[in-house]
Amino acid sequence: MDVMVKIIYRNKHWELPGGMTVRDAILKCGLNPEQVLAVRNGKLINEATILKDGEEIKLVAVISGGTSLQGIR
Amino acid sequence: MKCRKCGSEAVINMRQHKLALCEQHFLEWVPEQTQRFIEKYKMFTPDERILVAVSGGKDSLSLWDVLLRLGYKADGMYIGLGIDGGVDYSDQSHEMCTKFLENIKTTAEDQSPTSNTYSPTLHVVDIAKVYGETIPEVAGRTLRGRGKPCSVCGLVKRHVMNRVARDGGYDVLATGHNLDDEVAVLFGNALTWNAGYLVRQSPVLPADKPGLARKVKPFCRFYERETAAYALVRGIEYIYDECPFAEGSTSIAHKEILNQMEKDSPGTKLQFYLNFLRAREQGLFAEQATRVELNACDKCGQPTSAPGLCAFCRLWEKRHREAAPTLEIKETNVIATD
Numbered sequence: 001m002d003v004m005v006k007i008i009y010r011n012k013h014w015e016l017p018g019g020m021t022v023r024d025a026i027l028k029c030g031l032n033p034e035q036v037l038a039v040r041n042g043k044l045i046n047e048a049t050i051l052k053d054g055e056e057i058k059l060v061a062v063i064s065g066g067t068s069l070q071g072i073r
Numbered sequence: 074m075k076c077r078k079c080g081s082e083a084v085i086n087m088r089q090h091k092l093a094l095c096e097q098h099f100l101e102w103v104p105e106q107t108q109r110f111i112e113k114y115k116m117f118t119p120d121e122r123i124l125v126a127v128s129g130g131k132d133s134l135s136l137w138d139v140l141l142r143l144g145y146k147a148d149g150m151y152i153g154l155g156i157d158g159g160v161d162y163s164d165q166s167h168e169m170c171t172k173f174l175e176n177i178k179t180t181a182e183d184q185s186p187t188s189n190t191y192s193p194t195l196h197v198v199d200i201a202k203v204y205g206e207t208i209p210e211v212a213g214r215t216l217r218g219r220g221k222p223c224s225v226c227g228l229v230k231r232h233v234m235n236r237v238a239r240d241g242g243y244d245v246l247a248t249g250h251n252l253d254d255e256v257a258v259l260f261g262n263a264l265t266w267n268a269g270y271l272v273r274q275s276p277v278l279p280a281d282k283p284g285l286a287r288k289v290k291p292f293c294r295f296y297e298r299e300t301a302a303y304a305l306v307r308g309i310e311y312i313y314d315e316c317p318f319a320e321g322s323t324s325i326a327h328k329e330i331l332n333q334m335e336k337d338s339p340g341t342k343l344q345f346y347l348n349f350l351r352a353r354e355q356g357l358f359a360e361q362a363t364r365v366e367l368n369a370c371d372k373c374g375q376p377t378s379a380p381g382l383c384a385f386c387r388l389w390e391k392r393h394r395e396a397a398p399t400l401e402i403k404e405t406n407v408i409a410t411d
Contacts, residue, residue: 032329032332032333032336033336034296034298034332034335034336035298035329035332036298037085037298037301037302037305039305043084044084044085044096044302044305044306045084046074046082046083046084046085046086046093047074047086048074048086049074060301060305060313061313061315062131062297062298062300062301063253063297063315063325063328063329063332064130064131064132064297064315064319
């Protein structure tokens with residue numbers, strides 16, 4: 001079985017071939033790079049980082065909300 | 074991708090600023106920018122006492138951290154809403170705030186990273202203990218809470234935050250609203266051309282009525298991914314789970330639409346917000362806004378648009394016939410109010 005990059009986001013995971021950037025991997029998973037951060041071995045990594053086979057990347061959601069429309073006041 | 078300042082590996086690329094930074098320089102950049110926004114929008118001065126509304130999330134805990142590092146006299150206030158959602162949401166949020174305070178104090182004892190000698194306090198107001206019902210309970214028996222408790226929750230939080238700030242003698246109430254929160258609200262209010270809300274949306278809401286605390290949003294120009302990145306890099310433990318009632322909310326839907334545009338055109342959100350502030354300053358919405366005369370609530374004294382009881386006191390009217398419960402504010406590290 002091929003060794004791939006494992007991408008974990010909430011209760012989902014994807015296996016992708018190495019050699020692509022974090023940003024491309026996020027897009028490949030159908031997610032918006034504006035809405036997640038990538039963490040490798042507990043460290044934040046930038047979107048241009050090239051992923052290598054065998055690595056495990058955790059994606060952290062950045063969106064929070066639920067305030068009512070006028071809720072700032 | 075390299076850090077623009079030192080050339081070492083960047084941890085974040087902020088495409089709207091064309092700026093990539095390493096861990097160390099990002100941790101310096103966030104407080105520097107926060108200080109810039111505090112001064113630009115004249116939020117508060119180093120002599121003033123600040124109450125930070127903390128939820129256990131990334132934004133509010135990062136804000137508290139940054140303000141303390143900048144040397145401000147900043148205390149925290151946590152409101153226990155009694156939301157379970159199958160994940161002990163409120164209990165976990167409270168725990169994050171308590172842990173944060175403990176960590177700050179431990180760090181301060183070992184070595185002060187901030188040269189801030191101020192010893193911060195966390196005020197805790199447990200809604201069920203003070204008013205007899207959790208937010209989902211009160212929402213369940215009122216028209217305002219039909220289906221979802223978010224409107225009731227917002228009303229209660231605004232009232233309690235104001236009251237704790239006023240009773241505790243704080244000069245200013247700071248919230249962790251980030252740019253994504255601001256543009257989501259702006260987008261929603263622009264869709265309905267709600268001039269009354271548009272004219273009031275600002276990094277600073279002055280205490281222009283008796284009983285209202287000045288409210289400020291020092292993180293209003295940071296993207297949400299920057300505040301999340303700050304918490305991660307700084308090692309601040311925060312609650313990752315979103316409020317169980319936020320699922321499917323309009324504000325999250327608006328954030329997703331705006332992020333879709335941001336992905337294709339970096340800087341869209343920032344320009345939307347900054348151009349709005351400029352237009353607002355130039356009086357674009359002023360003539361459209363309805364001037365509302367405010368009265369003091371008969372029961373709690375906070376401002377209300379209609380004479381008699383305010384919306385908050387009407388919420389509890391059927392349950393409590395007596396005077397509004399007293400919120401006890403003490404200058405200790407952790408306060409449980411009951």
